[in-house]
Amino acid sequence: MNELWANLESGSGPFLATPTDVLLSLLLAFVLGQALAWVYYATHTGLSYSRNFVQSLVLITVVIAMVMAVIANSIVTAVGLMGALAIIRFRNMLKDTRDIAFVFCSLAIGMACGSMRFSVAILGTVVLSAIAFYLHKFGFGSHEPHNAFLRVRTAGPVGDGSEVLDILGEFCRQWVLAAANEPGKGQAEYTFHLQLHDMRRNPEMLDSLQKIEMITDLDLTLQEQLLEI
Numbered sequence: 006m007n008e009l010w011a012n013l014e015s016g017s018g019p020f021l022a023t024p025t026d027v028l029l030s031l032l033l034a035f036v037l038g039q040a041l042a043w044v045y046y047a048t049h050t051g052l053s054y055s056r057n058f059v060q061s062l063v064l065i066t067v068v069i070a071m072v073m074a075v076i077a078n079s080i081v082t083a084v085g086l087m088g089a090l091a092i093i094r095f096r097n098m099l100k101d102t103r104d105i106a107f108v109f110c111s112l113a114i115g116m117a118c119g120s121m122r123f124s125v126a127i128l129g130t131v132v133l134s135a136i137a138f139y140l141h142k143f144g145f146g147s148h149e150p151h152n153a154f155l156r157v158r159t160a161g162p163v164g165d166g167s168e169v170l171d172i173l174g175e176f177c178r179q180w181v182l183a184a185a186n187e188p189g190k191g192q193a194e195y196t197f198h199l200q201l202h203d204m205r206r207n208p209e210m211l212d213s214l215q216k217i218e219m220i221t222d223l224d225l226t227l228q229e230q231l232l233e234i
Contacts, residue, residue, distance in 0.1 A: 026121060027074045031067055034118040037130045038066030038111060044134045045107050048141035053100055062107060066115040073119020151204050151227060154183070155197040157214070158222040162193050168217050176210040178202055192221075 042062040110133050117126035139145070155173075163169050173180045177199045184196040201207065207225065214223055 027071075030070050030074060030118045030121060030123075033123060033126060034066045034070035034115050035063065037114050037118065037126055038063035040130055040134065041066065041107065041110055041114060044137050048137050050141070051101055051103075058104060062111045065108065065111040066118070069112055069115025070119035073116055151201045153199045153201055153207075154226045155180075155199055156224045156226075157195045157197070157220060159193050159195070160219045160221055161191050162187055163195060169214065169220070172210065172213045172217075173197065173199065176202060176206055176213075 042059045045062060046059055114126050114130055117123070117129060157163070157169065159169075179200050181198045182195060183198045186194040204227075211223065211225060214220055
């Protein structure tokens, strides 16, 4: 039992890294972390971009590689590290599940570099980057038609047969009057929930609505963008 405990404390086993190996793993983690961060930067399409998050992807990859080098095959060190990390409370919330996926990619690459599995780290980074570019290029998972909210302020009430409703019927697959405010004095405000045929025709639809004399102001908000704020 004493011999087994001594082996656990000394970290003897198949994974014994030299200082050169550790330095190589950290440098590779730094390079691959930057590659992953550039992929995230190039494929990001949301509104909540964060420069600090991109830098964190690089740092996480290097830190995890260092953690793997510290743990090596020592169970005692691993348990002690788990106890130390349990004290830390991470309160930063990621709004986008895609950001969480990139964090896990960074963790996996760092673990591969720190455990000296360099081929796995490099091939994994290449494959993950290719998948990210594929999903971005072909818009995988995009939903058509796009949903939107249209807020219209008019100089009078909008009734059946109005030009506003005719234009909405032309550019939208379907629309629903979500809210209406008619306080009187010739002013009114309406909010429509739209399902657009083609987002590329949004400027044409807005231009047609602005030509109506009774409209004093209008605002179009895409639901996908609203959810990302």
